[in-house]
């Protein structure tokens with residue numbers, strides 16, 4: 246697509262390089278969001294951070310009827326394109342199913358877990374009296390028959406040990422009730438000299454942090470945006486894109502950009518055919534997942550913008566996986582949509598790894614795309630041959 250305006254680089258709409266100050270600020274935000282408690286349907290602590298950070302940066306912040314945060318930059322003027330950017334606040338977790346007579350908790354999973362990543366892990370159970378620690382206990386090898394030693398523990402047989410004496414003790418002293426949400430107990434750490442960030446819930450706190458950093462970058466740019474931008478921190482993505490469904494209906498975007506945690510394929514045992522992204526090689530544009538096929542003009546628009554920024558960019562074609570972009574794509578009469586991801590290792594477990602440059606470049610890329618989405622560009626993207 247032709248673009249007569251000065252390049253985003255010449256126009257200084259995004260910084261040329263990632264400064265040490267930017268890395269330090271982003272690290273702090275990513276750490277706070279990664280550590281925050283927020284299993285699917287119980288995103289309150291994450292929502293509080295999002296509201297605190299976005300309120301001074303945007304023109305309006307509201308919450309829809311299911312709990313997604315919708316922040317707007319620009320006026321809702323007739324004829325001005327509406328661009329929605331989504332990132333989901335929820336993380337995979339558990340819920341208390343029932344309390345046994347002995348005081349152990351049986352569980353319901355929230356989101357997609359491998360059985361073997363659930364066992365023998367530390368958890369935070371959020372009761373009405375506050376958080377308490379728990380452990381998914383594992384039967385010791387000493388009492389196990391040889392053939393049982395090589396078998397995977399099934400989640401149906403798992404329980405959380407909260408140290409209660411019995412059911413009454415769990416209910417009365419510890420304050421546990423069925424339905425209480427449970428999140429992985431896992432703390433942020435830097436790795437590899439500070440380039441890599443190890444922590445839980447990069448899916449999708451990396452995307453949520455991205456929304457906040459994009460809002461900041463828009464505020465710091467002297468150039469006003471050519472469109473109205475809705476930054477939407479959604480709920481309940483991990484159980485079927487439920488928050489994005491209602492918030493997309495609310496915003497009715499002309500273009501949908503989703504910011505997600507991607508699937509890195511750069512460690513032993515995973516093939517490049519299964520996942521093509523690698524850590525440190527730039528943000529990733531998804532070309533296929535089981536929820537959405539993106540608009541290819543929008544793909545090319547993003548590829549051109551990344552080239553203009555001299556930024557590395559990757560692609561990924563996944564057979565599984567779903568993401569909020571699918572709901573933006575299907576809202577109203579439909580909108581060109583695409584998923585932009587921050588490559589992540591080991592998602593949907595207690596610990597994942599991202600590269601700080603991939604995050605910072607995803608923020609630069611989406612900010613630049615927003616500056617380029619003029620009414621003419623949006624008309625072009627929403628026109629079909």
Ligand code: CO
Pocket residue numbers: 333448449482505506
């Ligand atoms: Co996700």
